[in-house]
Amino acid sequence: MDRHSRRRRVARRATSFALAALAVIASAARVAAHAGGVRGATRETVTVPTWLFLATGGAVVGASFLLASAVTDRAYIRRIDGWGRALPGAGRVARLLARGGGIAALAITIVAGLFGPTTAADSATVLIVWVGWWAVFVLSAYLLGNAWPTVDPFRAVARTLPSLDRPYPERLGSWPAVAGLLALVFLEVVTPMADDPRLLTALVLGYLGISVAGSVVFGVDDWFGHADPVSRLLDAYGRVAPVTHTDDGLRLRLPGMGLTDAAWIDGRDDVGFVVAVVFVTTYDGFVGTGAWADIARPLVGAGVPALAVYLAAMLVGYGLFLALYLASARAARRTADTYLAPGVLARRFAPSLLAIAAGYHLAHNLATALSLSPTLAVVLSSPLSPPANVPALLVPDWIGAVGIAAVLAGHLLAVWVAHAVAYDLFPDRLQAIRSQYGVTVAMVAYTMASLWIVSRPGGAPPFV
Amino acid sequence: MTDAKPAGDGSPTGTDAHDTTADPYEVPPDTTAVACPRCGRPFARERHRDLHLGVDHRDLDDDERAAYEDAREAETDELRRFRIVSLGTLVLLYFGFLFLYAVAA
Numbered sequence: 001m002d003r004h005s006r007r008r009r010v011a012r013r014a015t016s017f018a019l020a021a022l023a024v025i026a027s028a029a030r031v032a033a034h035a036g037g038v039r040g041a042t043r044e045t046v047t048v049p050t051w052l053f054l055a056t057g058g059a060v061v062g063a064s065f066l067l068a069s070a071v072t073d074r075a076y077i078r079r080i081d082g083w084g085r086a087l088p089g090a091g092r093v094a095r096l097l098a099r100g101g102g103i104a105a106l107a108i109t110i111v112a113g114l115f116g117p118t119t120a121a122d123s124a125t126v127l128i129v130w131v132g133w134w135a136v137f138v139l140s141a142y143l144l145g146n147a148w149p150t151v152d153p154f155r156a157v158a159r160t161l162p163s164l165d166r167p168y169p170e171r172l173g174s175w176p177a178v179a180g181l182l183a184l185v186f187l188e189v190v191t192p193m194a195d196d197p198r199l200l201t202a203l204v205l206g207y208l209g210i211s212v213a214g215s216v217v218f219g220v221d222d223w224f225g226h227a228d229p230v231s232r233l234l235d236a237y238g239r240v241a242p243v244t245h246t247d248d249g250l251r252l253r254l255p256g257m258g259l260t261d262a263a264w265i266d267g268r269d270d271v272g273f274v275v276a277v278v279f280v281t282t283y284d285g286f287v288g289t290g291a292w293a294d295i296a297r298p299l300v301g302a303g304v305p306a307l308a309v310y311l312a313a314m315l316v317g318y319g320l321f322l323a324l325y326l327a328s329a330r331a332a333r334r335t336a337d338t339y340l341a342p343g344v345l346a347r348r349f350a351p352s353l354l355a356i357a358a359g360y361h362l363a364h365n366l367a368t369a370l371s372l373s374p375t376l377a378v379v380l381s382s383p384l385s386p387p388a389n390v391p392a393l394l395v396p397d398w399i400g401a402v403g404i405a406a407v408l409a410g411h412l413l414a415v416w417v418a419h420a421v422a423y424d425l426f427p428d429r430l431q432a433i434r435s436q437y438g439v440t441v442a443m444v445a446y447t448m449a450s451l452w453i454v455s456r457p458g459g460a461p462p463f464v
Numbered sequence: 465m466t467d468a469k470p471a472g473d474g475s476p477t478g479t480d481a482h483d484t485t486a487d488p489y490e491v492p493p494d495t496t497a498v499a500c501p502r503c504g505r506p507f508a509r510e511r512h513r514d515l516h517l518g519v520d521h522r523d524l525d526d527d528e529r530a531a532y533e534d535a536r537e538a539e540t541d542e543l544r545r546f547r548i549v550s551l552g553t554l555v556l557l558y559f560g561f562l563f564l565y566a567v568a569a
Contacts, residue, residue: 048569055564059557066550072543074519337508339497341490427516428509428535430542 050455057451058444064412065440068419069433081257081420087243087250090150098150105132106153106204112383113201122390123197124383127376129204130194135369138237142358145250146238148231154208155224155231158215168222173269178276180229182314185280189287190310190464236277239264239351240358240413256413259351260420268343272322274350277357279321282449283314289456296463306463324442325350331438336422336431348425349439352417356443359410360450363403371395414443511535 048056071077090098105128113125120126141148149155187193193200207230214223224231238244244251244258265271286292287310299309329346332338371393379386418439422432489506491497497506498513502521507513510531517524518532 048565052564052568056561059561063554063557066554069550070547337512339489339491339506339508341488344488426512427507427519428512428539430539430546431512433546 050452053455054448054451058448060408061411061415061444061447062440064415065419065436065443068415069436071419072429074423074429077420077423080254081260081424083257084251084253086248087252089249095150098147099153099156102151102153103156106157106208108380108383109204110201113197113204116197116384117386118197120195120197122375122379122386124376124379124386125197125200125204126194127372127379129200131368131372131376135365136373138234139362139365139369141234142237142240142361145241145243146234146245148234148238149224152224152231154211154228155215155220157208158212158220158223161212161216163215163219164217165219166217168218168226172227173267174226174232174273175269176227177229177232178269178272180227181233181273181276181280182318184229185284186311186314189284189461190307232273233277235264236274236354237358237361240354256355256417257420259354259413259417260424262348262351262421265347265350268326268346271325271346271350274353275322275325276318278353278446279318281357281360282321282446282453283317285450285453286317287313287461288459289453291456293462300463310461310464324445325353328438328442331441332435335437336426336435338426338431338435340425345425345435348421349418352414352421352439353443355413355417356410356446359407359413362406362410366403366406367395367399370399411443411447415440511538515539 109125109128112123112128116125117123137148137151187203191199193203211223211228214227217223218227226232239258239261240256241258242252242255244253265274292313296306296309296313300306326342326346329349330342332345332349333340333342373393375390375392378390418436419432422435423429426432426435491506495508497508498510499506500513500516500521502517505516507516514528514531514535517528518536524532
């Protein structure tokens with residue numbers, strides 16, 4: 001065999017391996033309908049054995065850690081992290097427009113939900129919440145920057161009311177937001193929230209009621225800064241974005257570099273929130289698998305209410321995720337031979353997980369955002385009686401590849417952020433590398449779990 | 465890590481101003497830590513302390529400077545070993561998977 005053709009064959013093999021690796025990581029794109037509501041996304045058919053599929057995904061994350069650890073120049077890492085430009089703040093007019101847009105969207109959501117069509121496909125309520133907000137707006141929060149505090153109509157409504165200004169209980173910290181986020185995803189899983197405009201409207205009104213009540217008791221800033229799950233979620237996603245909020249105004253940084261700053265994570269409760277953001281994706285996917293049906297069937301058969309089984313699975317799963325993450329951070333104390341407190345390590349490494357969460361969110365929602373945005377625009381022109389035929393953009397297949405790239409980019413970004421954080425924490429570069437062992441194992445495990453879910457034939461959650 | 469913070473000021477919590485009550489260090493009771501003479505940060509090994517002095521503090525005296533240079537040399541040697549091992553692992557991973565894909569897929 002001549003050298004040329006052999007080289008070409010090797011190259012072909014290598015390319016196919018690289019593509020397989022990408023595809024594997026990325027079919028996690030399809031993992032889990034996600035807390036996105038648009039369930040029933042088609043799942044990739046996997047042609048390699050499951051164990052190989054899982055091993056490849058884990059290996060790609062592990063290999064990217066090894067590659068990142070080859071970068072040992074402190075000054076270079078710091079330069080990448082510190083690069084930035086100050087940006088002018090948004091003008092008053094822009095801010096008023098954003099707030100007006102938010103309030104108008106909320107008003108249309110409620111009115112169309114109460115009096116508009118009851119089918120999901122042409123309901124302005126469903127489209128505003130799942131396409132306009134969950135797909136497009138959340139996407140913009142981590143790709144550009146988080147504008148939710150300005151847009152947030154719930155905050156705007158709450159601001160108009162007087163407040164008792166009771167001191168927010170310090171010890172609760174972010175736990176109410178964790179509970180709220182888990183509750184929202186729980187409701188999304190056990191009810192047809194994405195298909196029933198009336199039910200969705202009830203949820204929006206309920207959320208509005210809770211937000212207003214919380215703000216009246218504790219004050220708007222305390223409530224939305226600590227306890228409100230939606231504000232906290234968007235704030236967390238916004239940390240991934242290139243435009244970040246600092247004390248001196250807006251600042252442009254390299255994407256994801258805001259995650260090396262953990263000043264906003266000031267306790268185990270905030271670590272708990274970050275873990276919850278990562279966990280809900282997995283939960284939403286897991287309850288659609290056959291494995292979950294097998295676990296739940298005997299319990300439901302024995303007379304345990306299905307809702308209780310789902311709730312227990314959520315609490316146990318979340319506890320497990322949190323315990324595993326805290327254990328991986330604690331492991332850094334041993335592997336890096338350091339006296340930094342375990343809590344400090346857990347706090348500093350936690351934000352890196354958000355890059356992964358953002359990657360999965362983009363993969364799940366990009367196609368929805370593109371294909372249904374025209375639908376949303378047309379339905380908004382007449383929310384109460386939408387035209388009979390609403391358009392939808394035909395999304396080309398390569399958009400799936402963008403999702404794949406996003407999942408991969410999220411993982412790589414997370415590995416890099418952990419690397420930069422470790423270099424900031426430890427004077428010895430070997431310490432910095434070794435401190436990441438635990439977090440890397442956690443990331444590998446998370447990838448493999450996500451891939452396992454995606455490799456199962458999925459469907460709607462059973463028994464509910 | 466924000467720009468406002470001088471590069472590597474030795475504070476492990478960065479700009480973490482909220483959690484000033486909790487001690488960022490936790491030294492196991494039955495061990496003696498090597499403390500930094502400037503900021504008191506405890507370390508498990510002298511090498512970590514020496515490197516910390518060079519990385520996070522200015523104006524070292526001659527002894528500290530020499531200790532830093534030595535520690536830095538040892539660190540660089542160990543880094544080189546780690547790089548060789550990690551390169552080997554990457555090669556193994558790559559060809560291992562190439563082989564697995566050829567056989568199993």
